[in-house]
Amino acid sequence: MHSKGRKKRPQVPEERKTLTKGTICRVADDSIAAELGLRPGDALLAVNGEPVSDIIDLSFALADENVELLVARQNGEEELFAIEKDYDQDLGLEFESAVFDRVRPCANNCVFCFVDQMPPGMRESLYIKDDDYRLSFLYGNFITLTNLSPRDFARIRRLHLSPLYVSVHATDGDLRASLLGNPRAKNIMARLRELSDSGIELHTQVVLCPGLNDGPVLERTVADLFALAPGVLSLAIVPVGLTRHREKCRPLRCFTPDEARAVIAAVSAWQSRCRAETGSTFVYLADEFYLAAGLPIPEYDHYDDFPQLENGVGIVRSFLAEWEETAAPKEGYATPRRIDVVCGVSASAVLAPLIAGLSLKNLTIRLVTAVNAFFGPSVTVTGLLTGADIIAALRDADSPSDGVIIPGVALRKGENIFLDGLTPEDVARVIGRPVRVAHFAADLKSQLAAWR
Template sequence: MKNLSYYGIVTGVNPDSIAEEIGIEAGDRLLEVNGQKLRDIIDLSFVLADENVELLIEKPNGDQEVIEIEKDYDEDLGIQFESAVFDGIRRCANKCIFCFVDQMAPNMRESLYVKDDDYRMSFLYGNFVTLTNLTEQDFDRIRRLHLSPLYISVHTTDGPTRAKMLNNKNAAKIMEQLTRLTDMGIELHTQVVLCPSVNDGEILEKTIADLYKLSPSVLSLAIVPVGLSRYRDDCYPLDGFTQEQACNIISMVTNWQNKCRTEIDNSFVYLADEFYIAANQPIPEYEMYDDFPQIENGVGLVRDFLAEWESCTEISKGYSKPTYLDVVCGKSAEKIIEPLMAEVRIPNLHIRVVPVENAFFGTRITVTGLLTGQDIVGTLNSLPGERTGVIIPGIALRKGEEVFLDNYKLQDIENQLKVPVHAAYGAAGLHQLLQAWDE
């Protein structure tokens, strides 16, 4: 019997899959495939590229069995794993001055305090990594397996400034590392977490210029503002951006976008929505976001939402009796949602937009995605008047679940408010709930 230090823990199998057919169950451990130990699902995908496969499985009681299967060359086993990495997530070696994990509230679920910096999660799921913990073996594996694209937290290409921001001397080598990756043929999406008087101004100009020189291998650059919660007692002193500062950043980035669209036919550099809201300036038009390469990073969410809303068509004939719906959003989204709701004309429907101030993380956090259940309940309970139901933004919930960051569930809100509560996912989801709440 072999003593293996890492393995894949099965959490489920897909119906009618090979895994179900051969009796693999939740709780089983995948120890080897074709005699090889596997570090992650990347290894697994390569070793499964065969028609004859031998699995070494360990059952929860410790019994091990070898299972031989025949399958199509590109056929998946249909196994769901506890983690995409079997040998443990690669932890962050930095102490970034802007790290939001260091500003997390106490007593939340354990996963929120994990600082991962794993290039495999970058390739698999688009997680941003800093490259400060990459070894020669990692670079070689990225090259051999062509793990592309990767998502890189650059923050600045000025070495000394980056080393200071990440509190890691290895961080200064960023341009060397980026060039090495692009020379391998690896494509990159990059991001800058912008901090006032740290990596903005001339340093930001240099960062954009340096990354643009590496295009088309560098596919995009997102610039997002530093997030500041109220839990910053032992953190580096930082402030948010003023309206004037936001305007200056927009002006710089707009100039670069105009240059890039002329030379390479795309914007290349994109600003997070918060800058336009803080500057009280219009969100750029749809075409300026190209194919929305960094929408998961909060870049272009508002424009995508507006475009989706405009594509929805009226289908409701109205309600037979007065219906009062509260539409919840973050403070920054109020300027976007309020005008849209004001234009809705559905007989007997009364809509109230409820912007929720983030008391949990602090009032400087205004994005909808960081709303908590307790803040939503507190705000709604303070409002007088009729209420038939509540529409919650789905972006505030844990992916695939009905749970907020503070572990509140939708059901908890329903129980406290004593009205139905539903989550709206995107503009189409919101439109559907408004049109057919009774259904």
């Protein structure tokens, strides 16, 4: 790479401060950006004279070998950089956000919105309701398609932003509009067909609420979405999540074990049909249904290529498979050692037999099941445990251990922090014991075998 030159510009005029800009949060060592002297806090204003609204725009703009960057320094000055680079050479920049204008807010008022059930006083980012098609393409965030303009649809088609992840909930237009609290939600099938006909592939989901969109409504939804296959790649059905902070929300309830079994039976019939016709299961149930019903988790092949793992579909089976594939440790410990393994209520039934079957000399493993007092006992998944929940569970244990292993899934992705703002270090300080984080099955097994 050679920087052909750079030219300082005067301070940014007031009328230019409303331009979209990508604020830099990291500059890679030995990169083009580092050679140019760019620093965290600087902001990218334009590439080749054109503003960029997100990293999708940026990736296309940087495809050329000759590139001009307009950058706003932290002191308010602008600089123009002219660069020669290889076609596929990265600049070495990371940005505070993938979108440079603003994240598209949700325009709905869903009856089951989890954000509306958050307690007050938490960090601001937890109250953001995003519904941005760019984050759907980039990170797999689910969107509702209710805030897309014709220009947005045209851009999706032009840049072939595929696959997208769409929250459907019901294909009955009137019911969907009621569930989402938005009349624009009615035309979901037309929107899905438009995208599918344009070659955009879709992963879809249904948040299932007893008495609202289950039963015959769910049957129609599955049938309508399967009719759009292979444009619709998958459908995940997840149970509604309810916290204790629902004072201003519409009354809803969780599925009973019998109702969970009825959902499994109904969906199983569709799964058999889909596999017979396409070779793919197509419609998948979240693990919570099987755990609530007390039924076995489906086998590994049932989940195909695990298209909705991040949505809680197949996590248990994936965990079990990784545990089995990880070699059993052979060496034990020279002296007695006790280790606590923390999990949520749902995971307890999965982990208990695995831990019971792991025999190591001088090692005693205690499974500590943490009840979710923060969101309420109806929230049983491990991923929503808070630091305070874990501290309370460990304090209730009969006697202290030599160390504690906590689940990495409870930490915010990419950060070492629980939903309540505590960190593993905070937990260790309060309980007075070493705390380590295990990220999935192999990591848990290895930490139990080699605690130092």
